[in-house]
Amino acid sequence: MPSKTNEERKQIKRAAILEGARQVFSRKGLLAVTMKDIIDECGISRGGIYLYFDSVDAIFIAVIGQRSSRKFDGIRADIRANYPFDDLLAKYFAEHKDRLLNHVGSSLLRATYEYYYTHNTAADHAFQQAQINASQQTIYAILELGVTQNVLRAQRLTELAETFMLIIEGLSVLAITGAITAQRIDDQIEMMQAMLPRK
Structure with missing residues (x-):
């Protein structure tokens, strides 16, 4: 060898x-x-x-960069495989629910928000924006799949992706502070589902 x-x-x-x-x-x-x-x-x-x-800090940025490049690999693969939209969206929400209820203490969430709150250079803001953009783009890709599969209308997808990302980020903050419940997550998921421009 x-x-x-x-x-x-x-x-x-x-x-x-x-x-x-x-x-x-x-x-x-x-x-x-x-x-x-x-x-x-x-x-x-x-x-x-x-x-x-x-x-x-340099190590943390590298860790987050590595995580970001892999974080949505499964979702992207499902989109390429034309996974049924409703099943994929349910899977996406279920993964977030599980993460928020069961894995906050063993995830990078706290460290990420500590970085965001304490690092204020232009490069730091660009780093943060790149993370937000990646999440939003993934949600947008899921919504686009719904359009492709004729489940959703191609209406306000960019705004919806941003709204979903903001709701999920808000739930993440609540999870860090210990103020999250399964019911609170379910209520927000139900609200997001109700926003979808279904055909």
Whole structure:
């Protein structure tokens, strides 16, 4: 079996750092995390980690970037496969409900909002907007599938995608503060369903 190239070894090490950091951010949020926390989690030397990243923020941005590129892969695959619109939308809402009720304490949600609230440069705002855009574009793609399948009218899809994204973000904030309930989520999902321009 051929040995790994230097570049392959670097990619494996970088991926290990990001996975260890993701675990730390999921447990502690962002503001309480130090480079030492990540170093300890990864079992890497201080000098070794600095070959890849120069700060906790740089690692966090890389973790979020990696998550964002994979987050909606399943939904995108379902859209390409022409998955039935109502089933896909129900699946999308169910995944959010499960995340909000059962996985907030083990997700990057708290860390993400801590970043948004404490980082205010133009680059930080662009980073935040890119995350919001990705969520909104995914919702829009689901709605477009409904149009393609002749379930929805092509009416105000951009506005609906933004409204759905804002509702989901609002529910996420409630989940972080502990003010979320299954009923509250169900009520918002029912309201979003009622907004759909069905044929």
